Amino acid sequence: MSSIRARLLAALLAGMTVVTLLGTYAIYVNARDAVDELFDYQLRQLALSLRDQAVHHSFAPPAETVAEDFDFVIQVWNPDGVRVYFSQPHRTLPGLAQLGYASITTPDAEWRVFATRLGESIIQVAQPMRVRNAMALNAATRVLVPAFVLLPVLSLLIWLIVGKGLSPLKKLARAVSRRGAQALDPLPVARVPEEVLPVVCALNDLLARLDAALTAQRAFVADAAHELRTPIAALQLQVQLIERAGCEEERAAATTDLKAGVRRASRAVQQLLILARQGSDAESPTLQDFDLGELARSVITGHSVLAAEKAIDLGYTGHEGEVLHLRADAAALQVLLENLVGNAIRYTQRGGRVDVAATRRPAGNIVLEVSDNGPGIPPAERERVFDRFYRGTTAEEPGSGLGLAIVRAIAERHRAKLELDDSEMGGLRVRLTFPMPEHPPASP
Template sequence: MNSIRRTLLVSLLSAIVVVLGIGGYATYRTAHDEIDTVMDYNLRQFALSLRDQRFGQPAVSAPDAALDFVIQIWDGHGLRLYLSHPHSVLPDLARFGYTTIDTSDGQWRAFAMSLGDRVIQIAQPMRVRSRLAANAALRTLTPLLVALPLLGLLIWYLVGRGLRPLEQLARGVRAQRPEALGPLDAAGVPAEARPLVDALNGLLGRLEATLASQRAFVADAAHELRTPLTALQLQLQLTERARDAAEREQALADLRAGLMRSIHLVNQLLTLARAEPDADGASRHEPVDLAALVRSELPAHAPLAEARHIDLGAAELAEATVAADAAALRTLLANLVDNAIRYTPDGGRVDVAVAHEGGRAWLTVADSGPGIPPGERERVLDRFYRRAGTDTPGSGLGLAIVKRIAERHDAVLTLDASEAGGLRVRVGFRIQTGP
């Protein structure tokens, strides 16, 4: 498992080591340049100190391992008078001034000058200077390298202290319970972790709303199912107690009607559950032609409308393509048309239309029924809400399903009065402009 604390420790220590390496190299180069300057000065001073020395016949001094310099002296005719090391790899030729000489023993730094009738050259191997520069850089970095473990412990402690608010946040998340979700305390949370806390609080808020909605849905569903199931039980008892065939036939008809109402209620509950905006397995949106959808759906409601002599038709069907779940839109239209037919008196009128307005495609279902007072138009969108004094059979879920499907499609849902005095429901979808 990845650890932020360990990752930060390794990353910071690695960065420090890299910086120390770069700093060490820079220190080495700086020390090398300083030593070059000092040593070049010493070479010149050493050469000047030999101008008063007397050298006779050519001679070679015994080598001294402690001496880092090689001294060569020539007379005016090019005869070497003195060589401090018998096996020097330096060429038997001097170039006046400072020079760097490549030899089989590495590079040498030399200084040569003419003093009277003599030529004096002092040379020194460059490895001596490199060793001195490396020692100087190492002495500079040694305290930092020794302090590196202590620095690692300090980083470990400080990172752990900095991550302590995240541990408190984790404890706050673990303390949450499904039955009592609440926002996390953002006090003392670092600015870097504040977006995480805000996101978690938003998630907890949505989860609390979803759970509350589910609890309310289950409670309402149980309440609404209790009445038809009790009625079915009573109708079954009446059927069992029937004294003749006619009475039994009537009881069976009532039982059959009760079963159909219960099946319709259960189907509406399932449809509502699938229409929830946060329902699992959200369907894919695809191009849907609203006009074609209306033409294909209206014939299914024609028998019920004809039985009650209701004029069901399409007043205007403009071509409009929207990105939507075709099955969900079919359910939405079916609920709107079914509600309009149920609440429209015999001989009334139900009109369906598709039109363009304000950059949206509007699906409209208007009826000539009693309508809904403005004060109750928001309430009828709630689950299981039925207006007082309504004797038309229903589950109170039709418009609630329409509302959920509209929310899933980011559509605008409005309820107002129709021209015939009934209810007009309009659903505005965003028009699909591309493929």
């Protein structure tokens, strides 16, 4: 497990070391330039001071008169180019150079030379460059050594400062770890550092979503328990009626009622399971490309027998042959269509009509509609019918009140717009408008 403090310490120390080295090199270059200017000035002053002195025409001064640590070398040349004075004959020195300053390299060393005229003679003063470089390096070292000596102290300071800066994260971690499973109230944002605020806001958003999901789950469980209590009680009563039946006809009638009750309870449980899978806290839908028109026709075929029993005209009114590519959860949309078509058939009077249509609008999005000529839903109740277990005041057919809740949950997961209004036939029309696909499928 990596440590933010350790990574920051390593990065800061590495950066400081690099900057110190670069600064030391810059100091060395500047110091060398300054030393060059100073020694060039000394070369010139030394050469000019010799112009006022008599120079003996001897090859070299006595050895005992030349100090060993004297870095400057003096030469005098007569007009014929003959060296008449040489302060250090044991050194390999540059020959006669041009007047003024010059940098000359010999097998012995690099030299900085200044030459000036003394009457008809030329005085030349030279100094090895190693002396200057050594002094510049010494100046840079004086800066570099204290910097590296202070690195451990800086490391400790950085470690403490970074730890102090990360303390809000530790406080946040302690605040979260101390909470119980039911403590989903938001974390306080007062006096939270700006860098930590996005983390706190994200956690508060997560806590809010968890609270909403748990609240919905509790409400769902409570509603489910309440709604299942009635069919279970009815089943128990029907079982008692079978036990108390005095003849075969009464027993057969009670058995028939029991079977119908079992079917209603089974359908209610199945609807509850579907609704739980399609809830807001469910996993993301499995998307695939399919033809919505073909899916609608398949659902119509599956309900044709149920429609025929009530002599209901059930059909597809979309454009035949039009391919409506949609990228969505095909299984979930099949459940949605089955609920809409099944509700339309159940609530439409005998001999009525139910139409299913899937079309593409000029804008490019796809619209799915299920219309009937049944009793419809009063406008005042059209919002409430999407609530779980709610059954309208005009509902006459038995049901669990979960069908349209499932339809809304599936529509929300697909970001589809769900609308209820009056159909052209006088009944109810349910319309789903799917958003434009982000990546339309390629043409076959």
